[in-house]
Amino acid sequence: MSGKAKAGKSKYVSRQPDENGCIAYSPAENEVWRDLITRQIPMLPDRACKPWIDALDEMNFPINRIPQLKDVSAVLMDHTGWSVAGVSALIPFTEFFQLLANKHFPVATFIRTREDFDYIQEPDVFHEVFGHTPPLTDHRFAAFVEAYGKAGLAADPKDHAMLARLFWFTVEFGLVNTDEGIRAYGSGIMSSPGELVYAVESDKPERKPFDPVDVLRTPYRIDILQPVYFVIDSFDQLFELAQSDLLGYIKEARKLGMHEPMYEVT
Ligand SMILES: [Fe+2]
Numbered sequence: 618m619s620g621k622a623k624a625g626k627s628k629y630v631s632r633q634p635d636e637n638g639c640i641a642y643s644p645a646e647n648e649v650w651r652d653l654i655t656r657q658i659p660m661l662p663d664r665a666c667k668p669w670i671d672a673l674d675e676m677n678f679p680i681n682r683i684p685q686l687k688d689v690s691a692v693l694m695d696h697t698g699w700s701v702a703g704v705s706a707l708i709p710f711t712e713f714f715q716l717l718a719n720k721h722f723p724v725a726t727f728i729r730t731r732e733d734f735d736y737i738q739e740p741d742v743f744h745e746v747f748g749h750t751p752p753l754t755d756h757r758f759a760a761f762v763e764a765y766g767k768a769g770l771a772a773d774p775k776d777h778a779m780l781a782r783l784f785w786f787t788v789e790f791g792l793v794n795t796d797e798g799i800r801a802y803g804s805g806i807m808s809s810p811g812e813l814v815y816a817v818e819s820d821k822p823e824r825k826p827f828d829p830v831d832v833l834r835t836p837y838r839i840d841i842l843q844p845v846y847f848v849i850d851s852f853d854q855l856f857e858l859a860q861s862d863l864l865g866y867i868k869e870a871r872k873l874g875m876h877e878p879m880y881e882v883t
Contacts, residue, residue: 651680652734653808660813664801664813689724701723706725714766717767724750744808761855782832783829787855791846803816822844823845835847
């Protein structure tokens with residue numbers, strides 16, 4: 618999951634790189650990465666969409682150690698001119714939007730402990746790098762994330778929380794229609810074996826056709842399996858969204874009002 622762009626407290630602290638831009642992870646930390654990635658990769662066929670799986674091949678992540686950010690950036694730079702930027706676990710909206718608008722994807726650099734192996738609320742380096750970076754090699758997806766950052770910078774701060782829903786239901790928890798059936802592309806799904814099976818195969822969640830105004834009207838909770846997902850037709854739809862008036866959609870959503878939450882409000 619990701620609590621990105623939300624202020625809050627975490628027991629985790631992001632790791633600082635040395636003067637060569639490298640982070641010296643311990644053998645135990647590298648083993649957590651190894652065990653997470655070797656559990657997740659076999660889950661992907663028939664659940665992740667093909668562009669995402671192809672993009673994972675392009676990333677060519679090491680299995681036995683946590684990738685270094687400069688190596689991740691080098692691949693992204695080659696494809697779409699993006700890079701990753703190490704940040705603390707949770708960053709303010711303005712910093713988040715600023716980074717995206719400049720084609721830098723913020724990445725928390727700590728990795729979860731064994732205790733949190735199956736579930737962590739904060740975004741760790743496995744979620745950030747494995748979950749988020751592969752589709753940033755696709756120019757359509759990358760254009761959407763950049764446009765999203767620019768819209769965030771232009772938006773009234775009172776609209777930031779609403780704009781966060783657009784990121785949540787696409788970049789974090791997006792599904793896509795394919796000839797073979799529904800597939801996933803969102804990072805929160807890709808970095809969680811449980812949610813990957815649930816999002817694609819379970820008959821419990823509602824899966825709605827993607828509509829930007831509908832998305833902006835839909836509240837979410839970060840700490841549960843999602844009760845609703847939005848399904849795009851392909852990354853082309855995100856590319857079209859990147860050219861559209863995102864702030865206009867916010868105005869329309871405000872006018873129509875919010876949907877009732879589909880979960881228990883705590
Ligand atoms: Fe995330």
